[in-house]
Amino acid sequence: MSKCQDQGARNVLVGGGTGFIGSHLFLKGLPKDTVAVVNLAGQNVMDFKRRWTAGFRQNVYNSRINTTASLAKSINKAQNKPSVFVAISGVGAYKPDKLKEYTEESTCEEFDFFSKLCKKWEAAASLNNESNSHCRIVTIRSGVVLGGPVGDGSQYMPWIHVEDLTNLIMFAIENPKVKGILNGVAPKTLHLEKALNRPAIFPLPTVVLDILLSKERAIMITDGQKVLPKRTQSVGFKYKYPDIESACRGIVNSS
Template identity: 40%
Template sequence: MRVLVGGGTGFVGVALTQLLRSRGHEVTHVSRHPGPDRISWDELSRSGLPPCDAAVNLAGENVLNPLRRWDDAFRRVVVTSRVETTKTLAKAIAEAERPLRAWVLVTGVGYYRPSPTAEYTEESPGGDFDFFSRLVSAWEAAAKIPGDGTRQAVVRSGVVLGKGGGAISQMLWPFRLGLGGPVGSGLQPFPWIHVRDVAGVVCHALETEGVHGVLNGVSPASSGTSNADFARELASALGRPALLPLPGWAVRGVFGSERAVMLLEGQRVAPKRTLESGYCFVYPDLPSALQDIVS
């Protein structure tokens, strides 16, 4: 199968590309600049889809970039990098001479309202209560194409953990130095997934006939994981204590109150339809995931 991957040069994109190629698929990336095995977004807009059987969009500016001030200009960048790239791909897919076999969009569990008690499945409501939930709604709406000739799926990803990138890349050194700990109260849910499983769920959605609609991209154990649990398990995997919490006021000072919600609050999310669809997680529990990452 020939797969077109938007935003495929990032952390998750590299893992997905490696997995797809290991399974015998050809991969072409859509990025800002053309190059070997890639085309630009401008080229896609002008000329339409290159030869492919399926498409994925992973594109999106890093919301939690501490070097970017959370202002209107950066909000527009965050929206455009997700919604407009998805619109571009969806339009090209809809106008293609023959339907693709599958079209998969990766969004986020920010669709669901943060809560210390509620547990969400793919059927749970959301998408209408703050900037990030409305962003996910607009993002997913942009992916919809008319007709049923192409299977369409959405993977709502949790916090992605893995070697060399993702959320954990900025946490490892403080924890290695014994300076790590929970964020804020530590009581907030921590919806996580190993990068191999994000790639695995996307690959599963691409390859498996009958898989469509929303799949929650979170570990089966994540609905019972708090931020303090994560800090404790990461410290244990490194043989260090986890005694120094990061105060909520410091998080809000760096990221602003709107972004800080992503770190200081959380959602209990279960991958109900993901498991029912037949996907088997490589890293279903936190200790095994963290041992792989820190080894």
């Protein structure tokens, strides 16, 4: 957990504030006159040093669902409610498919560990939410925050530049009309084979990843889905890095 203050000494509580996304969010400064809670906590799923055991899966689950649920509970108990609770989730909510296009309005079917996790994670944010009218809940289903190419290259890879994701979190905090699900993905979904204009050759084929990470976990990087930020754009969010070329230029320029 991390806490930061704006000039008017109002607090923004960030669960997972020490992590990759959370630490970028801190650099953005603070929203004016807003009291907000953001949850970015979660055991790193892709920690290659950790085997995909029942115990590790439980940690992955608890670190997301329990932190979100306890923040939701604290909000409910608070006398002066924050105006917004921004909770992160993932595009793992959508079933990998080479043909379908998903938007925030698509039905999410529970088909594997991650889709079930996302459903519980998102539900935990509104758990016992008696303060719905006082505290907006915004759930951001994030794509990979600038991941690399793996698998056979024929999958879609929903992605987002970390600056756009932190801008989206700030946008959700500062815009009182925004609530509900927002897909945190760039508008131009990356299709690896098409992006490379040839069949992709990768150092780690799917079968190796399945063995190394376990199939249940490897699906996150070997299979993909086409996810569009339809609602995110219709509520007025503007991307700084809408396509992979501008995102790569941004990374090179900032390094």
